[in-house]
Amino acid sequence: MRSVARGGLAMLLVGAGVSHLTWGRRGYRIVVPGWATRMLHTDKDAIVVASGAAEVxxxxxxxxxxxxxxxxxxxxxxxxxxxxxxxxxxxRTGRSAPGLNTDRARFVRLFLQVPLVAWAWWATRRR
Structure with missing residues (x-):
């Protein structure tokens, strides 16, 4: 069961990463807060590319x-x-990004982080 969960997680990460590096790259810049560019001394595109590369x-x-x-x-x-x-x-800004073009979708997305963290933790623990 955990090996299937790991495989699914790996596919999700690689797929999301590829989208950050290709077709969704421009749209994902909307998600990057301005404070992040100031803190990291870079631009939104570089953050999107770095996050996509990290996912892959x-x-x-x-x-x-x-x-x-x-x-x-x-x-x-x-x-x-x-x-x-x-x-x-x-x-908070109500701006659309690939796959998140309604207020409801953006709100629901917030609650998906907890299961994603739990999925990563559970799927990679030794029994």
Whole structure:
């Protein structure tokens, strides 16, 4: 069961990462809060590209490095926590991004972070 959960999580991460790097790149800039660009001394596009690359790398590592599964799972959970302020920003500003073009969708998306963190944690723990 956990191996299926890991595979699904890896596919979700790689798919999301590819969308950040390709067709959704422009739309995802909306999610990046202005304070993040000031704090990181970069622009919104660079943050979107970096998050997309991180997603692809984390998803790939989850499959390719089974001995590091616990550490990778912790990194994935931390990543999901780290991007949460962007989800809050998007909900508060009411701006659409790929797949999140209604207030309801943006609001529901906020509550998906907890299951994503739990999924990463549970799927990567040794029994």
């Amino acid at each position: 790398l984390l998803g790939t590592a989850l499959i390719a490095l089974p001995r590091e599964r616990g550490r990778i799972g912790a990194a994935i959970a931390a990543f999901f926590v780290a991007v949460f302020p962007g989800n809050v920003h998007q909900w």
